[in-house]
Amino acid sequence: DAKTTQPPSxxxxxxxxxxxxxxxxxxxxxxxxxxxxxxxxxxxxxxxHGLKNNETNEMASLIITEDRKSSTLxxxxxxxxxxxxxxxxxxxxxxxxxxxxxxxLSVLP
Amino acid sequence: xxxxxxxxxxxxxxxGTSVKIECRSLDFQxxxxxWYRQFPKQSLMLMATSNEGSxxxxxxxxxxxxxxxxxxxxxxxxxxxxxxxxxxxxxYICSASYNKGTAQLIYGYTFGSGTxxxxx
Numbered sequence: 120d121a122k123t124t125q126p127p128s129x130x131x132x133x134x135x136x137x138x139x140x141x142x143x144x145x146x147x148x149x150x151x152x153x154x155x156x157x158x159x160x161x162x163x164x165x166x167x168h169g170l171k172n173n174e175t176n177e178m179a180s181l182i183i184t185e186d187r188k189s190s191t192l193x194x195x196x197x198x199x200x201x202x203x204x205x206x207x208x209x210x211x212x213x214x215x216x217x218x219x220x221x222x223x224l225s226v227l228p
Numbered sequence: 229x230x231x232x233x234x235x236x237x238x239x240x241x242x243x244g245t246s247v248k249i250e251c252r253s254l255d256f257q258x259x260x261x262x263w264y265r266q267f268p269k270q271s272l273m274l275m276a277t278s279n280e281g282s283x284x285x286x287x288x289x290x291x292x293x294x295x296x297x298x299x300x301x302x303x304x305x306x307x308x309x310x311x312x313x314x315x316x317x318x319x320y321i322c323s324a325s326y327n328k329g330t331a332q333l334i335y336g337y338t339f340g341s342g343t344x345x346x347x348x
Contacts, residue, residue, distance in 0.1 A: 162339035
């Protein structure tokens with residue numbers, strides 16, 4: 120079973136920030152939080168990952184709570200092309216990824 | 229960097245025939261590759277883990293004699309669906325883990341673009 124829980128769906132207006140939450144209350148100390156997204160009929164695309172500190176790259180920001188029991192993926196200016204299923208995964212390096220159902224994000228014009 | 233190429237992207241085959249799907253790491257050596265299956269409106273389900281030069285490890289409920297995995301080199305893993313049936317129709321996706329740096333820190337997993345298999 121997946122170690123994370125996410126809302127099944129979210130809407131976001133184009134140009135606004137999309138904040139996708141993820142709960143991982145049983146995460147262990149050596150497990151990272153990974154975010155991937157899957158656009159219809161394509162393979163998952165890596166977005167970002169982190170351990171304890173907040174992370175930012177050209178795609179998104181990852182905010183991890185101090186107790187590491189939850190995190191938020193932030194897409195700062197969502198576009199229509201960001202419509203996808205977003206997966207939050209908590210796993211140690213070298214371990215298999217277990218995908219939950221993810222959050223279906225719809226960016227609306 | 230860390231690109232995985234999966235081929236073919238789509239394949240239609242007749243029931244009873246076998247289909248081979250290739251997964252190549254283009255710019256890195258992939259000691260471990262993973263094969264997933266995804267049915268419509270469902271999430272990815274791990275089928276098996278393959279390590280270069282050794283036998284694949286299959287998840288519970290996945291028939292190893294039906295889904296043959298070969299990982300003969302550090303850049304190529306293949307999945308062969310033998311004696312395919314309509315219920316094997318699905319989206320098959322491979323991924324590879326990659327290391328970067330002398331500390332052997334795994335940066336993550338990169339996925340292929342997937343293969344849509346339709347068995348008629």
